[in-house]
Every structure is written in structure tokens, then in C-alpha cells.
Ligand SMILES: Nc1ncnc2c1ncn2[C@@H]1O[C@H](COP(=O)(O)OP(=O)(O)OP(=O)(O)O)[C@@H](O)[C@H]1O
């Protein structure tokens with residue numbers, strides 16, 4: 001598949017020479033579902049607005065389907081959009097809300113009926129055409145917004161946190177439907193969210209953003225298992241970290257010394273140098289606890305259990321070591337430890353990732 005949507009060296013901002021997003025390079029394939037994932041204020045909506053044509057690129061280039069769109073007006077881009085707030089016309093029926101874009105385009109009456117019916121069927125709202133938005137649930141309103149976006153047969157669909165006003169169960173349901181519709185239409189889709197689970201579940205590729213910059217682009221599995229920056233790691237729920245110094249390098253791994261700890265081993269994320277200080281990270285659910293020291297060649301830290309929290313499937317332990325405090329999550333059937341117990345935190349090298357502390361990264 002060739003590149004369909006392309007942003008190169010884009011700088012975007014709301015005031016002249018003040019960029020919210022800079023040096024943005026992105027290439028989305030035709031039919032791909034790509035998500036922008038990042039914390040509030042990092043510039044996700046700003047990027048979407050630039051693709052839609054609501055804010056201009058101050059530098060760089062936007063192309064869609066091989067054509068330069070950098071200066072094309074928003075209403076000439078044939079892009080469908082869905083926002084967090086459903087933004088339906090309250091005084092218009094479901095049918096008229098969906099038909100709106102077609103009427104603007106002066107589509108012939110009979111065809112409007114056919115296409116609105118099709119779009120409503122696709123989002124599971126057949127029979128709802130006569131209702132007003134106020135007579136629908138939040139989830140149904142968002143389906144109408146979706147139907148309105150797809151009915152114009154857009155070359156690109158942009159969605160900005162479309163599910164964040166809905167409750168958790170409905171979010172999961174609707175995101176599966178969204179993906180189905182996207183696959184059926186084969187339309188290229190850019191999706192914005194700050195929910196990592198949603199991004200991972202939905203996307204072909206995820207763009208992790210931080211403070212106006214792309215931290216990492218990759219398949220969900222790659223981002224989850226091999227975050228390339230400390231920020232991406234934190235954002236993927238790898239919440240434990242400790243400081244250490246590189247003693248030696250061993251292929252893809254580093255041998256590390258942390259105060260008062262046995263030698264630790266971690267994957268080298270960004271080519272750290274011997275003597276350099278790094279941050280070792282690991283996921284709470286990846287670590288293990290043991291009542292006894294395993295073998296001497298498996299790195300461990302001595303720890304004490306401070307707080308135990310039952311979570312159903314798993315038990316979360318807040319533990320204290322000489323180096324730092326950590327959260328460790330153990331499947332309930334293996335979680336035999338109580339508060340005050342002395343344990344060994346087993347840090348197998350496969351679960352640890354080390355990032356250089358070079359001042360640039362978070
Ligand atoms: N119309 C505007 N004029 C000036 N600055 C703006 C405007 N809209 C957004 N900003 C600023 O641009 C930055 C990025 O905002 P943006 O809305 O793109 O963030 P976001 O990643 O979508 O955040 P959220 O997850 O909260 O929606 C913020 O610092 C914001 O204050």
C-alpha cells in the first residue's frame with residue numbers, strides 16, 4: 001500500500017511563528033487506521049485541525065492521495081469529521097442531520113434518501129431517522145455523528161476523542177463498531193485519543209505524541225513492548241523506574257549498578273554508554289515476587305511489602321527497596337504475600353528497559 005496522507009516537516013500554530021507542533025513527519029497508508037495518542041495539550045487536536053484545513057500549516061507540506069493539499073480550503077478537502085461533542089443540529093431530525101452534507105453538495109433527492117439509509121444502517125440506527133438528537137442516548141448521538149461523517153464518502157475520516165463522553169462499556173462496544181465500519185468502507189482514518197487502551201485496541205499504528213513532537217510511531221504491539229523513549233514507556237503503563245549506572249554492555253543488554261542492589265540487567269533502548277546514568281523501567285505486571293532468592297545470576301532487589309491492594313484478577317503490592325519504591329502486580333492465585341513481609345523482587349532482564357538520562361527526555 002502506498003502512502004495516502006502525508007505531512008512533511010509540518011509546523012502548526014495559532015499565532016505567526018509560534019508553533020504548537022513542529023517538524024512533524026507522518027505518512028499514513030491508504031485504508032490505514034492510525035491513532036494519535038498523548039496527554040492533554042500535546043497538540044493532537046491541532047494536528048487534526050491542520051489535516052482538516054481549519055488551521056494553516058506555517059511550514060511544511062500536506063498531501064493527500066498524491067496531491068498537494070497544503071493550501072486547499074477546508075470545504076474542498078472532502079474529509080469527514082467526528083468530534084467529542086456530537087455537534088448535531090438539535091432542531092433537525094436524525095435523517096436531516098445525516099443528510100446535511102449531501103444537501104450542501106446538492107445531491108439529488110432520491111439519492112440522498114438511499115445514502116442516508118445506507119449510512120444509518122451501517123452504524124446500526126435503521127428506523128431512527130425521525131427522531132431528534134434529544135431523543136437519543138449519547139452513544140446513539142455519536143453514531144449519528146459517525147453516519148453524518150461517512151455519508152459524504154470522504155477520502156479521509158478524522159475523529160477527535162469521539163468516545164470520551166460515553167461510559168466505559170459503551171466505549172469498548174462502539175470502538176469495535178467504528179473499526180468494523182472503517183474496514184468495510186476501506187477509508188483511511190486518523191483517530192485522536194488520550195486513552196492508551198483505546199489506541200492499542202483500535203489502531204493499525206499508533207503515534208505517541210508529547211509536547212508537540214512525535215515520540216514514537218509503531219504497531220500497537222511494538223509500542224507496548226518496545227517503547228523507544230521514557231515518555232512512551234510511561235504512557236504505556238510502564239510506571240516503575242529506578243536510576244542506575246552502566247557498568248558494561250552485552251549485545252542488546254546493559255549491565256547496571258544501582259545503589260545497594262545486586263547487578264541488574266536491562267535492554268538498552270537508546271545505545272547508552274559505559275559510565276552513563278540511565279533510568280531502568282519495568283511494568284508492574286511483568287515483575288515477580290519471591291519469598292526466597294532465586295539464583296544468583298537472576299537479578300533481584302530485597303524488598304518489603306508496604307501496601308497490598310486486591311484488584312480481583314490480580315493483587316497490587318506497593319513495595320519498598322533500598323533503591324526505590326515500586327508497584328508490582330501479581331495474579332491473585334500467586335499472591336500469597338502480606339503487608340510487612342520481606343520478599344525478593346525478581347527483575348529478569350527481559351522485563352527491564354533502560355533509557356539514557358541525557359536531559360532531553362522526560
Ligand atoms: N485556538 C487556539 N488558539 C491558541 N492556542 C490554542 C488553540 N487551541 C489550542 N491551543 C493550544 O495548543 C496546545 C495544544 O492543544 P490541542 O488542543 O492540540 O491539545 P490536545 O492534545 O488535543 O489536548 P486534549 O487531549 O486536552 O484535547 C495547547 O497548549 C493549547 O492551549
Ligand SMILES: [Mg+2]
Pocket residue numbers: 044045046160
Ligand atoms: Mg484535543
